[in-house]
Amino acid sequence: MKGNKVLVYGGSFDPPHRGHEALLRAAVKKIRPDKIIIVPNHQSPLKGSPHAPSKDRLIMVRIGILDTLPLKIKVISIVNTREARARRPVFTHETLSALKGDLHFVCGQDSAESFGRWKNPSRLESQATWWYGARPGAKGKVPGHFKKIPGAFPDISSTEIRSDLALDHDCSRELSPKILAYIKTRNLYGNGLVTRLKSSLKPSRYEHTLNVASLAESLARRWGANPDKARLAGLLHDAGRRFTPPQLARFARVRRLKVPNLSEIIALDPMLIHAYASEYLARTEFGIADKEVLSAIRRHTLGDKRMNLLDKILYVADATSIDRTHPNASKIRALAYNDLDAALRSSVAEKLIYTTSRHAWLHPLTVHLWNSLAPL
Numbered sequence: 116m117k118g119n120k121v122l123v124y125g126g127s128f129d130p131p132h133r134g135h136e137a138l139l140r141a142a143v144k145k146i147r148p149d150k151i152i153i154v155p156n157h158q159s160p161l162k163g164s165p166h167a168p169s170k171d172r173l174i175m176v177r178i179g180i181l182d183t184l185p186l187k188i189k190v191i192s193i194v195n196t197r198e199a200r201a202r203r204p205v206f207t208h209e210t211l212s213a214l215k216g217d218l219h220f221v222c223g224q225d226s227a228e229s230f231g232r233w234k235n236p237s238r239l240e241s242q243a244t245w246w247y248g249a250r251p252g253a254k255g256k257v258p259g260h261f262k263k264i265p266g267a268f269p270d271i272s273s274t275e276i277r278s279d280l281a282l283d284h285d286c287s288r289e290l291s292p293k294i295l296a297y298i299k300t301r302n303l304y305g306n307g308l309v310t311r312l313k314s315s316l317k318p319s320r321y322e323h324t325l326n327v328a329s330l331a332e333s334l335a336r337r338w339g340a341n342p343d344k345a346r347l348a349g350l351l352h353d354a355g356r357r358f359t360p361p362q363l364a365r366f367a368r369v370r371r372l373k374v375p376n377l378s379e380i381i382a383l384d385p386m387l388i389h390a391y392a393s394e395y396l397a398r399t400e401f402g403i404a405d406k407e408v409l410s411a412i413r414r415h416t417l418g419d420k421r422m423n424l425l426d427k428i429l430y431v432a433d434a435t436s437i438d439r440t441h442p443n444a445s446k447i448r449a450l451a452y453n454d455l456d457a458a459l460r461s462s463v464a465e466k467l468i469y470t471t472s473r474h475a476w477l478h479p480l481t482v483h484l485w486n487s488l489a490p491l
């Protein structure tokens with residue numbers, strides 16, 4: 116008689132990598148299920164963001180995990196689309212209540228360590244037998260009700276894979292050829308973004324862009340902002356620098372960019388338009404729809420009266436990236452890890468000193484920004 120042991124494998128699979136595949140195979144060997152249900156979870160990716168839409172993740176789970184399984188395992192496996200297709204986050208306890216059988220939930224070490232923060236952990240604990248795959252060298256504590264799947268599983272981070280894909284780094288060790296081909300065809304995870312940037316910017320500007328992206332990402336981790344968004348904003352913040360000042364003036368007029376005090380900027384310092392041109396290119400050429408990313412790009416030069424966390428991070432990262440040669444750059448960069456607002460204030464001060472020392476024009480937004488930050 117057919118048993119009712121059900122292996123449930125949950126995760127975001129963004130993208131599915133060889134670590135997922137290895138964990139599932141080991142779990143099958145240990146648990147010996149009669150049925151396998153893979154449950155990609157809900158995410159709310161924005162078009163062009165570093166995350167993939169649900170429909171793409173579901174297809175990738177099929178070609179990257181399901182199709183790689185030996186036939187006798189594949190025939191008992193299905194992909195459950197309930198969470199991924201929902202328009203709201205679906206909690207695991209809801210998914211488990213909808214499933215029948217002797218449930219065995221499998222996840223990676225990071226998820227197991229965070230179990231206490233899942234919705235309704237005490238109910239969850241009684242809904243299934245809990246299994247995790249240990250990551251080599253992991254030091255975190257896994258709750259006592261978890262059983263360990265024998266073996267050590269490759270230390271692969273989806274966040275790093277997404278970064279590497281945007282940088283066109285080789286991911287063939289982490290991703291199967293089919294997944295790589297799919298990502299390329301669907302242009303996911305900003306695939307090739309960096310190559311496109313490289314071909315459109317001068318080498319020194321391209322280097323600066325990479326430096327700003329890496330500092331913005333690191334500051335985002337420090338201050339609890341989204342590192343992927345920070346990195347993306349850093350990569351694209353100077354995309355508009357491909358244009359000369361007269362081209363920027365024309366671009367702003369033809370594309371009707373909403374640049375405050377545009378006539379004065381065109382007359383006095385057209386290069387200041389580049390932040391608005393970068394935002395436009397990020398939206399139209401690179402398909403970015405994330406409002407936070409676009410806002411940070413738009414505000415990185417002139418600033419604004421109100422700056423959100425990502426705006427501040429990009430402003431400071433741009434002013435103090437490792438290629439900046441002004442004497443206080445490294446000091447402010449270090450300060451940014453202890454006091455972001457103080458680093459922002461110092462970055463604006465440096466800009467004011469530089470601009471006034473050249474007897475150049477100060478844009479009203481920068482004056483507003485300074486007045487909103489300067490101590491009374």
Ligand SMILES: [Fe+2]
Nearest residue numbers: 352353415416
């Ligand atoms: Fe810039």
Ligand SMILES: [Fe+2]
Nearest residue numbers: 327352353433
């Ligand atoms: Fe810049």
